[in-house]
Amino acid sequence: MKLIERYIAEVGRHLPQKSREDIQNEIRSTIEDMLDDRFGEGSRNDEQITEMLEELGPPKKVAASYQPEKYLIGPKNYGAFIQILRIVLIAVTGAYLLGMSVSFWFSDTEQAFTESLMNLVNSLPGLFSGLVTSFGILVLVFAIIERTRTSFESEEEEWHPDQLPSLEEPEPFSSTSQYWEIGFTVAALILLNLYPQWAGIFSFEGDNWTFIPLLAPSFALLLPLLNLRWALGIGLNSLVLQRREWTTSLRWAKILLVPFDLYILYSIVFRTPILGLNPEYLAFHGLTNTDVGIYEQLLPLITNALNLGLMVAFIVVLVTTIIEAYKLARPNQTLPQVIV
Amino acid sequence: MTNADNLSLELRRGVIILAVLSQLKEAQYGYSLLKLMAEKGFEIEQGTLYPLLRRLEERGLLQSEWQVDGSRPRRYYSISPGGEKALPKLKAEWKALVKVIDGLLA
Structure with a gap:
C-alpha cells in the first residue's frame, strides 16, 4: 500500500495547493475501486498495485490532466505580441545599423570600406544582445498581461453591420498604426534606457572609423519624464486597440498628453541639452575626450540643428493640437480618424 | 497515435459532456460512472x-459530495439544476446534428 501513497504524493507535488488534497483523496479512492474491481476485495500484493499504477500513467501526466492549459502568452494576445515584437526588433536593428550604414556611405577608399565592414562584424554581438534583451522584456511584459488576464484585442462584443466604417471615410480604424507606435515606443524605451551609449555617429579619423557616442550626461535627467510620457502613450494606444476606435474621450486623452510633449521639447531646447560628450559612454567605447577633440567643436553646430528641428516640431504639435481640440469641442462634427 | 486516432478522439471529445450529463441523474462516483458508461458501450479513459x-462542476453543470457510507469515502457526482437545464438543449442539438450528418454521409 505504500506504493499507492508514494504515487499519490507524487501526483500532489504537481497539483496546485488549493485543490491538492481533494484530488489526491479522489485518486486514492479510485485506485482502491480499480483494485477491488480487478482483483477482488482483500489484501493486495505489490505486483497488482504496480500493474494498476502503470495503467494510470505517470503522476505528472495525471496531475496535468486536472489543470487547464497554461500559457506564458496565450492565443488571445499572441497576435499582438508577434506584431509588436516584429516592430521592436526591426526598430532596434534599424537604430543599430543606421550608424553602420553611415560609415559605408562615407567610405571612399577600399581601406575605409574594409574597416567599416570590420566594425559591422565586431558590433554584431552587441546587436544580438540588444535583440535578445528586447525580446526578453517584451515576453516579460506580455506574460504579466497574460497573468492579469487582460487582452489587447477586445472580447467579442455586440456588433451590428451598421458599425462598419463607410467607404468614403478617409482613414478607417487600423490597428496596424497602433501596433507600430507601441513597437517603436518600446524600442525607444529599451534603447535609451539600456543602450544609451549606442546613440551617436561614426567618424573617420586618421585611418580608423570611430564611433562617437553623443548623448550628454544630462540626458539622464530627462529620461524619467520621457519614460513616463512613453508609458502613457503605450497605455493610450492599448486602450485604442481594445476599443478599436478613437472615441472622443480617447482623443481628449491624447490631447492631454500634448503639454507633456511640449514641455519635453522646451526642456531639450532651453534647459537640458541632450547632446554632449559623456565620459562614461566614451569610456565604454574605449575613447577619451582627446580622441574626439573635433566633435567638441562640432557639437554646438549639431545641437543648433537639432534645436531648430525641435522648435519646428514644437510649433507643428501646438498648431495641430489646437485644430484637433477645436474640432472635438464643436458638437455634431464628423471627425476624421487622426492616427498619430 | 495515428492521425486517424487523433481525429476520432477529437470527434468524441465534443460528445463526452452530453454522455456524462445524461448518465448522472442518479449520483455516481467516478469509477462507477466509468464502468456504467463502458457497459453501455461508451469507453472513456479515467x-x-x-x-x-x-470542470463540469466548476461550470455549474454538476454537483458533488463526499459520501462515506460504503467501504471507503467516495466523491459522488450528480447533475445540478444548471445541468438539468442544459441537458435538453444539448440533446436536441445532438439529435438534429445526427440527422444532418447522416444526410451528409448518405
Missing part, C-alpha cells in the same frame, strides 16, 4: 473523465 467531472 484521465479524461475525472478532470472533466471537476
Whole structure:
C-alpha cells in the first residue's frame, strides 16, 4: 500500500495547493475501486498495485490532466505580441545599423570600406544582445498581461453591420498604426534606457572609423519624464486597440498628453541639452575626450540643428493640437480618424 | 497515435459532456460512472473523465459530495439544476446534428 501513497504524493507535488488534497483523496479512492474491481476485495500484493499504477500513467501526466492549459502568452494576445515584437526588433536593428550604414556611405577608399565592414562584424554581438534583451522584456511584459488576464484585442462584443466604417471615410480604424507606435515606443524605451551609449555617429579619423557616442550626461535627467510620457502613450494606444476606435474621450486623452510633449521639447531646447560628450559612454567605447577633440567643436553646430528641428516640431504639435481640440469641442462634427 | 486516432478522439471529445450529463441523474462516483458508461458501450479513459467531472462542476453543470457510507469515502457526482437545464438543449442539438450528418454521409 505504500506504493499507492508514494504515487499519490507524487501526483500532489504537481497539483496546485488549493485543490491538492481533494484530488489526491479522489485518486486514492479510485485506485482502491480499480483494485477491488480487478482483483477482488482483500489484501493486495505489490505486483497488482504496480500493474494498476502503470495503467494510470505517470503522476505528472495525471496531475496535468486536472489543470487547464497554461500559457506564458496565450492565443488571445499572441497576435499582438508577434506584431509588436516584429516592430521592436526591426526598430532596434534599424537604430543599430543606421550608424553602420553611415560609415559605408562615407567610405571612399577600399581601406575605409574594409574597416567599416570590420566594425559591422565586431558590433554584431552587441546587436544580438540588444535583440535578445528586447525580446526578453517584451515576453516579460506580455506574460504579466497574460497573468492579469487582460487582452489587447477586445472580447467579442455586440456588433451590428451598421458599425462598419463607410467607404468614403478617409482613414478607417487600423490597428496596424497602433501596433507600430507601441513597437517603436518600446524600442525607444529599451534603447535609451539600456543602450544609451549606442546613440551617436561614426567618424573617420586618421585611418580608423570611430564611433562617437553623443548623448550628454544630462540626458539622464530627462529620461524619467520621457519614460513616463512613453508609458502613457503605450497605455493610450492599448486602450485604442481594445476599443478599436478613437472615441472622443480617447482623443481628449491624447490631447492631454500634448503639454507633456511640449514641455519635453522646451526642456531639450532651453534647459537640458541632450547632446554632449559623456565620459562614461566614451569610456565604454574605449575613447577619451582627446580622441574626439573635433566633435567638441562640432557639437554646438549639431545641437543648433537639432534645436531648430525641435522648435519646428514644437510649433507643428501646438498648431495641430489646437485644430484637433477645436474640432472635438464643436458638437455634431464628423471627425476624421487622426492616427498619430 | 495515428492521425486517424487523433481525429476520432477529437470527434468524441465534443460528445463526452452530453454522455456524462445524461448518465448522472442518479449520483455516481467516478469509477462507477466509468464502468456504467463502458457497459453501455461508451469507453472513456479515467484521465479524461475525472478532470472533466471537476470542470463540469466548476461550470455549474454538476454537483458533488463526499459520501462515506460504503467501504471507503467516495466523491459522488450528480447533475445540478444548471445541468438539468442544459441537458435538453444539448440533446436536441445532438439529435438534429445526427440527422444532418447522416444526410451528409448518405
